[in-house]
Amino acid sequence: MYQVTPYLFFAGRCEEALEFYRKSFNGVVLTKQLFKDAPQVIEGADPNWVMHAEFEAFGMKLMLSDGLVAKELGGNNIALSIVLDNLDEQARLYDKLSEGGHVMMPLADTFWGARFGKVEDQFGVRWMLHCELV
Structure with missing residues (x-):
């Protein structure tokens, strides 16, 4: 069995997006880790940005991150x-x-x-x- 979970990148706005989706979907944040919480320094990462978050509502699960660079936002070819x-x-x-x-x-x-x-x-x-x- 396979399960696809969308992973969304926000280049500095992940915290804001996570709260927006939590309120919009009446969901729950399962986990949120900042880059500064990693056991090692991650080069190129803003320490206050979200490294990884998971959100769930009504059986739907999303993963979110600020990512390392804006290039991860390169295209919007999905909905x-x-x-x-x-x-x-x-x-x-x-x-x-x-x-x-x-x-x-x-x-x-x-x-x-x-x-x-x-x-x-x-x-x-x-x-x-x-x-x-x-």
């Missing part, structure tokens, strides 16, 4: 897709993720029988929210 089963929760989450970001596609009923919307959050992470219409 994280969340499948929900509650329209009210979808709307709440969509509104939270939109705060400080921008709407790419408003929440709307679609021809494939779902309510769907897409947003890029304030950290440049793209989210697609999909909820079946029953």
Whole structure:
């Protein structure tokens, strides 16, 4: 069995992103380690940046880091897709993720029988929210 866990990089804004996602998803931070907490000095790392964090909500798990350099932010060729089963929760989450970001596609009923919307959050992470219409 394989499990894919997204690993997101924030180049100095990881602490802020972690708190934003915790509030948006009503989730929990499982672990957070700063570079200064490592047993050895990591060359090129800001000691106050997040070296590694893990976040979980509703069975979804994300890993986050500030990374070592901004080049880790080189491209944004993916979006994280969340499948929900509650329209009210979808709307709440969509509104939270939109705060400080921008709407790419408003929440709307679609021809494939779902309510769907897409947003890029304030950290440049793209989210697609999909909820079946029953």
